[in-house]
Amino acid sequence: MNYELVIGLETHVELSTESKIFCSCGGHSAAKEPNDCVCPACSGMPGMLPVMNKHVVELAVTAGLMLNCDINRYTTFDKKNYYYPDLPCAYQITQLNHPICTNGCVTLKTSAGTRDIRIKQIHMEEDAGKLVHGGKYSYVDFNRTSVPLIEIVTQPDFRSAEEVVTYLNKLKSMFRSGGISECEEGAMRCDVNISVRPEGSEEFGVRTEIKNMSSFEAIEKAIRYEAQRHIDALEFETEELVQETRRFDDASGKTFAMRNKETEADYRYFPDANLMPIIIDDEWLEEIKANKPAAVDEKAENYRLAGISDKEIDMLISNHKISKLLDDIVAMGVNAKDGASWILTDCAGILRKDGKTLNDLVITAEKLYAVIKMVDNGDINRNAGKKILIAVVEQDVDPVAFCKEQGLDKKFDVSAIEAVIDKAIAENPQSVADYKSGKVKAIQALFGACMKELKGAGDPAVIKTLLEEKLK
């Protein structure tokens, strides 16, 4: 018999906010040592009250808009009760009854064609801390406690592991380009709900949930393993399937039972009286919409129309900082394709020499624009532009002042170039004689001498023309 796979996903994404969700501590990415970013509020001390971080609401709404959700104008928080040492209050603040976004949809393109995945809801919640086990003791690190998360819950609409991975990659590039999350290792975690049923059947099979996976590769492997386990159980009666929570073991590539429905905790959810309902009025929603970056598809299409290559588009879409830099210089008047080349080829090349990547790029749109403008205006040649760019990227110099200081702009002056050519002719009589006797290639030696003198800053075409004229 043929079986159909039915999968629903719960994806936790850590938001890129400057502070935690209910206090002013920096996010855990700011932490250097364990318990660096901790205050009485996020360590659960008595007397402290949660105060909502407005930016979290805005990012959650932005994510909802990107996933075509309804934005709920009235949204509330609930408490989820359970004991664990990394949860300082013994409850997690999350949203159960009135989540911020509902009823979304995202379209996937896979080898099976175009498919729509329905988003059930997006809700906001706080992350838990971390336990570190060592020797006789276990240690608690609260840096991650109360870091803001959104959880995106889909309907059971996936039919293959490939669709799941395509969806996750799409979320990742959307959230990166939208400035919602960096989606770094561990900042995106998935729970996978999975069941199988005979093809054509309308009823769902017994469902299991595989908890807390962060690598896409592991997710794909886990789905394949778990699907086969379900099919074997139905086909060959190898075991009886029960509704349960399982974990995936990367080393063995297998899933193992954690707890079943009977032993599952009752989390005793109830409304959090410390946080007033959040009302999102028209004005605020319009403000968030106005600040929302262009949808990934739309943005990629614009880059494509500007003549940027697919490979470059991928690099831009997956890096919000870089695509914003490009968008900014384009807004100042730089040609998009040209600008992309300056950033993705030249800047990246400079950084690569030091073992860095574009993520390490520190340059303002104004400085990059100043460099490109000097080249575009013909004040300097592209080589000189690159030299200035190196100085800007490495030492953050002022490009115009640096250009003057190094005399790079003067090298374009015809009279200055003529003086250099005269000097080269005077110093290389043999080459001049060879050229005049018909060895055309001998001009290369003279050209090289000129370039050396100009430190590579002159326009090669201009030098060549002037040199040929002088040798006539």
Place this chain on the structure above:
Amino acid sequence: MNYYKTKIGNGNIAVDDTILVKDAEAAAGSKMLTGFKPLFSAEAVTRLENKGYQIAGKTNVGEFGLDLLGEFSYGAEADGVLKGAAAEAVANGEVKAALAVDMNGSARRAAAVSGVDFLKPTYGTVSRYGVISCAASGEQIGVYAKNANGIKDIMDVIAGHDEKDGTSLRNESYDYSFTAVSGKKVAIIKELSEKADAETKARINAFADSLRASGVTVEEISFDVFDTANTAWQILMTAETCNNISRYDGVKFGHRAKEYKNIDELYVNSRTEGFNFLTKAVIMYGSDVLSKNRYEACYDKSLKVRRVLAEKFEELIKQYDAILTPASSKTAYEAYNIHEAFGKVFNESAFTALANLIGIPALVCSGVQLMGKHFSEGLLLGLADAVERKGE
């Protein structure tokens, strides 16, 4: 009587042990929080200190304010006739005023038996920042003083918006000037008077006569919502308390059991040793009403009751300016066994729970209680002042 859990200085204000004062041990009357020293002061304390008031010390409270008057305070358990420490400190002139958290009526009962005034203001007017929180949706810092003027002085300082408390109302300040009382209408609630003993009823009548002498119309009416309000509040209060004190687990601070083999035993043994019997009863009750099978019938229903009763009270208060009730069933309590505490407190809270449930102000004065609509403190204090000045 030993007023203080922690003595701080020679100040004129006492603060109950559920309100934080920086660096002063704060245990909320519980063994569970033994040795806990807060890193910051409650907003209300800071505002008083900024105005030159000094804190004398932290007065004993019953564990998490759950008992009748403070009789089950760890290390200071009461015998004989029961009194509240903060109320007595004010009654005996030890301090000018005291702050206390009104969560399930203990502060109002203590004021009634000690013969001092206590105001539980409108929910959201005084910041809860720095309160060892139990029932967030209805608890509020209130003030003990000898008379209405003493309460006004303190309220003028501590009331107002605080951005550190998400439930703090946006008003920058409030006006606690006494409203003129002549021509006002006050209702005595038949159902609550019937629950009280003869001496308490006599207090109600004397208070009513005194009001009448000031030109206030007083009449008895039936308004049968208090038992329903009490049941709803006990459900919400126990659930929220159970949740809020679950952070006291022996892991981070406070009491930790000496004997444990694993994390579950650390939790269970620390909490078994750290909480008293009444707190454990509240935890059991609160867990039960939040459980999956009972949530809708208990917790969710109580939230609906809260809305309905708020509307009913609003209707009533269109006809009357305030209501006059007992704050307790009797004028004095004797020490008793903690195993009886849950039931005793439940019964007595019938007088106090409505104010916590729907957030209205309640003022205890001359051993009786006045309640009015939200932000009617000026009128309640005016009524109390009229009676107090007659008595002088």
